[in-house]
């Protein structure tokens with residue numbers, strides 16, 4: 226006879242364990258069972274990739290699961306994202322640095338995955354979760370009122386001889402990571418564009434970004450007043466690639482290469498020896514720093530990206546990498562776990578309370594996948610901008626802007642728990658940001674081809690304080706009800722339209738009169754800049770400042786001015802020579 230549970234979770238990695246804890250706390254009287262093939266103790270540092278968190282994922286761990294103090298004690302506070310972009314192989318101090326000048330007030334963490342998953346397993350057991358370590362799920366059969374999970378004992382990395390167990394469950398959640406049990410069984414896999422690959426390893430000591438710069442580079446070192454650059458997720462960037470440096474609470478450093486397949490083929494860094502060689506030719510200072518150090522582990526993954534045509538079904542869900550994984554740039558993996566798990570918890574609670582689930586299921590499914598599509602639009606070709614500092618600075622500004630204006634306030638203020646009718650307006654806002662984002666990403670992709678590799682500025686403060694962007698970030702710490710957040714999003718959308726128009730003007734200025742027409746054809750849309758904006762371009766500095774709107778002025782304070790060089794055509798002249806392509810603009 227089969228055993229019974231209320232919620233069966235297939236996979237006890239980051240997504241499965243955090244979901245088990247969240248559901249058990251929300252519904253303590255319900256039985257939650259997790260099948261996980263591996264057993265404790267898990268190795269510290271060298272367990273899994275996915276160590277850097279950003280605002281949404283960090284809020285999920287810190288506030289939703291209540292682990293902020295634990296994160297600060299056993300892991301590391303994160304000092305934002307930091308990028309070094311310029312001519313490939315150039316010394317780090319000759320590249321543009323883009324990141325926060327001061328430690329951000331909105332928390333995020335650098336996470337040792339082995340340490341975290343050991344602790345999560347213990348907390349799950351303490352909370353009353355039925356955690357079955359050493360058991361792998363072989364099959365899931367979806368049924369009318371009840372699903373059946375077949376699991377087998379696992380010895381080492383293989384399925385053992387023991388008898389299979391059958392478990393009946395009202396809910397089944399696939400959290401099996403890249404095994405993707407349910408997506409494969411139900412044929413829900415989908416491709417995402419422009420594959421990229423990665424290789425990563427850990428070394429058993431701190432590798433600080435300041436060690437890559439010459440000691441004589443006084444001004445560069447002094448910029449890091451509090452000596453906390455190393456707590457950022459540091460990105461060493463070149464065209465089509467970036468290399469991460471992430472410090473871990475266990476004292477190790479995680480290092481990873483991420484590269485677009487069409488620019489840097491996987492086989493160029495797919496073994497430890499190849500990766501060392503690849504680093505020596507692209508990031509020589511880092512290769513030199515690592516030269517005497519053993520890699521504590523080494524893993525390479527070809528084509529890490531995958532989509533799904535559905536993530537929430539009839540009493541089933543795909544969470545974490547069992548569902549969708551877009552890209553590691555900006556560390557959205559934990560964000561997707563945070564939102565995916567939270568919507569799953571809402572669905573389970575609503576179902577067990579007797580609600581007719583279909584409207585909520587369909588709505589959450591569309592919402593989550595629209596967000597994933599927005600991420601894919603932002604990230605899938607993101608690494609192309611890495612070697613063009615002026616484009617990267619502008620892209621980071623825009624990408625942070627819409628993230629802090631849309632998904633962050635929505636999630637950090639708990640609006641995913643709104644009744645369905647109220648939640649729908651956040652879906653509309655998400656779609657509106659996605660339409661704007663599409664325009665912005667078109668600009669970046671075209672701009673890359675006309676922008677220089679040399680940086681025009683040494684430091685881009687992201688966010689510079691106090692600007693529209695830093696205000697948005699700090700506002701995330703404030704409580705707001707759903708009406709207030711929604712009204713705030715509408716204001717941000719209006720500002721966002723101005724910013725996207727300004728990005729277009731910057732790209733056209735960089736292209737100059739001879740290349741502007743081709744660039745605009747490629748972008749595929751054009752704005753109608755206000756007369757004040759065009760007049761500002763022709764005005765004296767003081768009047769120029771008055772004519773520019775606040776969002777545009779604030780963007781200039783972060784990424785530098787979009788000013789006319791002596792003798793160069795004005796924006797008015799450049800706009801007049803650009804072709805009339807309006808297709809995308811109409812979708813705003």
Ligand SMILES: Cc1cc2nc3c(=O)[nH]c(=O)nc-3n(C[C@H](O)[C@H](O)[C@H](O)COP(=O)(O)OP(=O)(O)OC[C@H]3O[C@@H](n4cnc5c(N)ncnc54)[C@H](O)[C@@H]3O)c2cc1C
Pocket residue numbers: 235236237238239240241260261262263273274275276277278282360361362363400401402403404406423424481526529544545546547552553556557558559560562
């Ligand atoms: C190159 C790269 C860099 C990344 N960097 C970041 C980052 O900096 N920040 C971030 O947030 N995210 C990052 N990610 C994403 C991050 O790795 C994932 O978000 C996260 O690990 C997914 O957790 P998960 O629980 O879905 O999968 P996993 O943690 O892999 O867990 C899946 C679990 O399922 C178990 N399992 C497998 N088969 C079965 C079975 N048959 N039955 C039962 N259980 C099974 C496995 O043993 C495992 O424990 C990165 C991803 C890549 C590829």
